[in-house]
Each structure stands twice: as structure tokens, then as C-alpha cells.
Amino acid sequence: MTRARSDRVLVTGATGNVGRAVVAALTAQGHAPLRGLRQTETDGDVALDFLQPQTWPGALDGVGALFLMRPPAIADMGKTLIPFLDMARARGVDRIVFLSVIGADRARWVPHHAVERHLRDGPADWTILRAGFFAQNLHDAYRRDIVEDGRLYVPAGQGRAAFVDAADLGYVAALALAGRDLRGHILTLTGPEALDFDQVARLLSRRLGRSITYDAATILGYMRHLRRRGLPWMATLVQTYLHVGLRFGQARQVTQDIPRLLDRPATPLDDVVARDRATWRCGTG
Ligand SMILES: NC(=O)c1ccc[n+]([C@@H]2O[C@H](COP(=O)([O-])OP(=O)(O)OC[C@H]3O[C@@H](n4cnc5c(N)ncnc54)[C@H](OP(=O)(O)O)[C@@H]3O)[C@@H](O)[C@H]2O)c1
Known part of the structure; x- marks a missing residue:
């Protein structure tokens, strides 16, 4: 119909x-x-x-x-x-x-x-x-490690990711849904710079006012960690695959689609953490 x-x-x-x-x-x-x-x-x-x-x-x-x-x-x-x-x-x-x-x-x-x-x-x-790789992975997948153990624990080696803020994705989606006619366009949306996990740990430490370290996990160590946290096998495999991919530059690309469409730079991870710092307050849910 x-x-x-x-x-x-x-x-x-x-x-x-x-x-x-x-x-x-x-x-x-x-x-x-x-x-x-x-x-x-x-x-x-x-x-x-x-x-x-x-x-x-x-x-x-x-x-x-x-x-x-x-x-x-x-x-x-x-x-x-x-x-x-x-x-x-x-x-x-x-x-x-x-x-x-x-x-x-x-x-x-x-x-x-x-x-x-x-x-x-x-x-x-x-x-x-x-x-690209969501900044909000810090809010979801990594939150418990940050809050309870004061560490980032992923098998990403020294790989970098251009963390993109979900809020920026929301603005671009809103534009495409109800603003400019972007039909037929493929947009590649990333954050403004690619950071390694040591840099992310330093940024978290500075913004949260306590020490957060990056503990580069082995593949097996990470899988054991996720299973102990109750993740199903399939999700464990997908998470591991995605993080190992970071070692090979899978999420390193920085594009200009967000600045071009929103007429401002993409939001840096530092600003996301400053904005949402309550997410990683110790003693929260
Ligand atoms: N994480 C990354 O770095 C990354 C990067 C690029 C792309 N992505 C893609 O982004 C997507 C995840 O986006 P997100 O982080 O915004 O999702 P999310 O926070 O995990 O939320 C999932 C949403 O799906 C809804 N949902 C679950 N099962 C449903 C069902 N059977 N029918 C209808 N709705 C259902 C949930 O609603 P309820 O409230 O009902 O549970 C919730 O609103 C995935 O496709 C992922 O592959 C992720």
C-alpha cells in the first residue's frame, strides 16, 4: 500500500x-x-x-x-x-x-x-x-574497567582511533533526515584526530582527576576478561576482532565530512570526556 x-x-x-x-x-x-x-x-x-x-x-x-x-x-x-x-x-x-x-x-x-x-x-x-570508532565506547564497553580498575584494557596495541562523538553523528543524521537533501550520499564520519590508548588514558586521568592507565591486553587475556564480565561468546569475538583491528589502523582515518556538513570541527574526545565526566564517577551504577 x-x-x-x-x-x-x-x-x-x-x-x-x-x-x-x-x-x-x-x-x-x-x-x-x-x-x-x-x-x-x-x-x-x-x-x-x-x-x-x-x-x-x-x-x-x-x-x-x-x-x-x-x-x-x-x-x-x-x-x-x-x-x-x-x-x-x-x-x-x-x-x-x-x-x-x-x-x-x-x-x-x-x-x-x-x-x-x-x-x-x-x-x-x-x-x-x-x-568511525565511537567515543561512547568509553561510556559503555570500557566504563567498568575505568571506574572499578582505573584502567583501559583492550588488545589495541599502539593502534590509534579517531573517536567520533555520537552527538556529532546525531547532528549529521538530523540534517540528512530533515534538512539538506543528502540522498544518494555516503558520508564517512570520524573524530578530528586519531589517538592511541596511552593518549586516551592520559586524557581521562587529566579530566577525571585520578590515574587511569592503559594496559595493552593480549588477545586471549582480553577474551577471558570479557567472558568473566559475562559477555556472550559472539559479542566477545566481535569486540576482540574490532580492537585487534585497531592495531592495523582500521579506525585511524580522519575525514572532513563532519566539519564540512556542520560548519565546525568534529568534537574532540577531550571535550566529550569533559562534558560527560560524571559517567566515570567512582561508585556510580
Ligand atoms: N561502537 C562503535 O564504535 C561503532 C562504530 C560504528 C558503527 N557502530 C554501529 O552502531 C550501532 C550501535 O549504535 P548505538 O551505540 O547507538 O546502539 P546502542 O547504544 O547499543 O543501542 C541499541 C539500540 O537498539 C535498540 N534495540 C535493541 N534490540 C532491538 C530490537 N529487537 N528492535 C528494535 N530496537 C532494538 C535498543 O533499544 P532498547 O532500549 O529496547 O534495548 C537501543 O535503542 C551498531 O550497528 C554498530 O555496529 C558502532
């Missing part, structure tokens, strides 16, 4: 790092985005679960623009994001902004690869955001 075009913007993953930032950026610009959530919380929310196709038509009702992210726990795109995309297009969505990852075009095993290909095989109604 084809519906009349609407200006409603649906944001998936709206409780996550990037989805929250997309909602915040759109709201700050005067839009009223719909949050597609597994557990709705407010009147502005619609029920959406990628694993429950019966929720999809209601979530897409009257939607003209879609922010699409792939939840980390979902790997089978053929039963989830791809049929969801097909339904969105059939119902008149004509702006789709997909959160992908740098390298997804080359790495066929990365779930985003199939979604990118599906988008590009269809009409040019898409903007693909290929994001």
Missing part, C-alpha cells in the same frame, strides 16, 4: 547512543520525531521491534523519513532490517538515513554490508552514514 508522503521522522534505536542524539538534534531544531521503541515510554513513542514484524506497519504509519540503525545483537539482516526497509519504502518513506560503519562496503561479514547493498540496489532515497 502506498501512502501520501508525510514529514514525520521515525528514529529507531532511540534509547541508544546515536538514536538518542538524533532525537535530541531533531527536537532542538523544532521537529517532533517519533521514537520507535520496544518499550514505549511517552506519547511520542511508537512500538517497534525488529524481531516482531507485526509491530512494523504501526511504527511506519505516516512516516516520511527514517533513521535506521542495526541493534548490535541482531545479525540476520534478511529477516529484520531488509524487509523492514522494503515495507518502509512501500509505505512511502522517501528519506532513509542508515547508520553504518567504516569498512562495511569491503567486509561482507559485517551485517551493515547487506543493508548498504540493499539500499544502493534500490532508489536513491538513502543516506549512508559510515561511522
Whole structure:
């Protein structure tokens, strides 16, 4: 069924790092985005679960623009994001902004690869955001090590990463959803400089006012650490692979798409840590 075009913007993953930032950026610009959530919380929310196709038509009702992210726990795109995309297009969505990852075009095993290909095989109604290594990994994956052990413990060797702030991704996504016409564009979004983990530890120590060190993990040591922390096997393998990749420069690239689109530099990691320093306060959750 084809519906009349609407200006409603649906944001998936709206409780996550990037989805929250997309909602915040759109709201700050005067839009009223719909949050597609597994557990709705407010009147502005619609029920959406990628694993429950019966929720999809209601979530897409009257939607003209879609922010699409792939939840980390979902790997089978053929039963989830791809049929969801097909339904969105059939119902008149004509702006789709997909959160992908740098390298997804080359790495066929990365779930985003199939979604990118599906988008590009269809009409040019898409903007693909290929994001670099998130600054918010410090808030999620590394938080407990920082708070409880005063260390960063990853198998990244002396590899560098150009940490990108989810808030910057949110602003770019909001632009592509409700501002400039960026359909047909692939954007590569990174932070302003590539830092190694010794530099990140020094930066954290300075901003948090206590010593944080970088303990370069071995591959096996890291896997044991993640398993002891309760991570499932698959997530352990993916996390390890991503961090070992940093040794080989996988996330070192610095691009100019954020400054070009937002008309200001990308946010440095130092500013992210200063802004969010309460996240790593000792004794917090
Ligand atoms: N970490 C990095 O460095 C990095 C870099 C580049 C790209 N990426 C990509 O970015 C994405 C992760 O983004 P993020 O950090 O913003 O995510 P996140 O913080 O992990 O949040 C995941 C979101 O997905 C939602 N979700 C989970 N299962 C769902 C389901 N069955 N149906 C609908 N929604 C569901 C969650 O909602 P609930 O509240 O219901 O749980 C939550 O809002 C991944 O695709 C990842 O590969 C990550």
C-alpha cells in the first residue's frame, strides 16, 4: 500500500547512543520525531521491534523519513532490517538515513554490508552514514574497567582511533533526515584526530582527576576478561576482532565530512570526556 508522503521522522534505536542524539538534534531544531521503541515510554513513542514484524506497519504509519540503525545483537539482516526497509519504502518513506560503519562496503561479514547493498540496489532515497570508532565506547564497553580498575584494557596495541562523538553523528543524521537533501550520499564520519590508548588514558586521568592507565591486553587475556564480565561468546569475538583491528589502523582515518556538513570541527574526545565526566564517577551504577 502506498501512502501520501508525510514529514514525520521515525528514529529507531532511540534509547541508544546515536538514536538518542538524533532525537535530541531533531527536537532542538523544532521537529517532533517519533521514537520507535520496544518499550514505549511517552506519547511520542511508537512500538517497534525488529524481531516482531507485526509491530512494523504501526511504527511506519505516516512516516516520511527514517533513521535506521542495526541493534548490535541482531545479525540476520534478511529477516529484520531488509524487509523492514522494503515495507518502509512501500509505505512511502522517501528519506532513509542508515547508520553504518567504516569498512562495511569491503567486509561482507559485517551485517551493515547487506543493508548498504540493499539500499544502493534500490532508489536513491538513502543516506549512508559510515561511522568511525565511537567515543561512547568509553561510556559503555570500557566504563567498568575505568571506574572499578582505573584502567583501559583492550588488545589495541599502539593502534590509534579517531573517536567520533555520537552527538556529532546525531547532528549529521538530523540534517540528512530533515534538512539538506543528502540522498544518494555516503558520508564517512570520524573524530578530528586519531589517538592511541596511552593518549586516551592520559586524557581521562587529566579530566577525571585520578590515574587511569592503559594496559595493552593480549588477545586471549582480553577474551577471558570479557567472558568473566559475562559477555556472550559472539559479542566477545566481535569486540576482540574490532580492537585487534585497531592495531592495523582500521579506525585511524580522519575525514572532513563532519566539519564540512556542520560548519565546525568534529568534537574532540577531550571535550566529550569533559562534558560527560560524571559517567566515570567512582561508585556510580
Ligand atoms: N561502537 C562503535 O564504535 C561503532 C562504530 C560504528 C558503527 N557502530 C554501529 O552502531 C550501532 C550501535 O549504535 P548505538 O551505540 O547507538 O546502539 P546502542 O547504544 O547499543 O543501542 C541499541 C539500540 O537498539 C535498540 N534495540 C535493541 N534490540 C532491538 C530490537 N529487537 N528492535 C528494535 N530496537 C532494538 C535498543 O533499544 P532498547 O532500549 O529496547 O534495548 C537501543 O535503542 C551498531 O550497528 C554498530 O555496529 C558502532
